[in-house]
Amino acid sequence: MHCEHNIPETKKGHGPCVIRWEVKKRNGMPNWWCRTHGLEASAPDGAALDRCSASWFEPVSEEMRTDIDLDDGEFAVWGVVPPAFCIGEVPTEDGKVHIHYRAEASGKKQIDRSFDIVRVRKGKATEVVEGMAAQAHALTVLANENVSPLVCPRCGEGHIDELLFATRPHVKHLCNACGRNFRDRSPSISNPLEAPRIGGRSGPYGSGPWPERPVSEANKSGYD
Numbered sequence: 001m002h003c004e005h006n007i008p009e010t011k012k013g014h015g016p017c018v019i020r021w022e023v024k025k026r027n028g029m030p031n032w033w034c035r036t037h038g039l040e041a042s043a044p045d046g047a048a049l050d051r052c053s054a055s056w057f058e059p060v061s062e063e064m065r066t067d068i069d070l071d072d073g074e075f076a077v078w079g080v081v082p083p084a085f086c087i088g089e090v091p092t093e094d095g096k097v098h099i100h101y102r103a104e105a106s107g108k109k110q111i112d113r114s115f116d117i118v119r120v121r122k123g124k125a126t127e128v129v130e131g132m133a134a135q136a137h138a139l140t141v142l143a144n145e146n147v148s149p150l151v152c153p154r155c156g157e158g159h160i161d162e163l164l165f166a167t168r169p170h171v172k173h174l175c176n177a178c179g180r181n182f183r184d185r186s187p188s189i190s191n192p193l194e195a196p197r198i199g200g201r202s203g204p205y206g207s208g209p210w211p212e213r214p215v216s217e218a219n220k221s222g223y224d
Helices: 131-142
Strands: 065-069 074-079 097-102 111-115 117-122 125-130 170-174 181-188
Touching: 065 097, 074 131, 097 117, 125 131
Parallel strands: 065 117
Antiparallel strands: 074 097, 097 111, 117 125, 170 181
């Protein structure tokens, strides 16, 4: 079972596509992959596309980005998921990462809205919570599954399991960044928001530094 995925908010508008292949698919065709946006770039005939499907995204606007400082008050940050059901006309808002902020624990909420990218500060440390990882993390928690911060042994990028794969532990993972497969030693669900937190605080505050995680020896053949 492969891990399908979209594009992290931080990679939207990241730059021109850099498309290359390192391994072949099971059908013998090159696995063309955009290393800029982390998406497949293979045409139906097996040739490389000029651009991947994420090349048309604009960078996330400043209105959908925000910074918070954990020393400024009480915060809650989580991934936005659709309601199970709605009664009447319920207003919706853009954004995939929701924030509640109070200057004091007993005070009124001063921020109650969603963004796509949230930069979290604690002293000199800064972490980034982006929408794709935040929503995937929320799904895993709702499914009552454990989360592990896996790192691709080929390119070193933190792996995000999303959509269906955020709810079902699996051994074989498709890297969001380089398009290569790697295997964990046991079924798992990966999300970088489970990596160590800045300030030692629990909760989905962002990625890295990555802890060591037992990942099995990667397939050394030319096929993934």
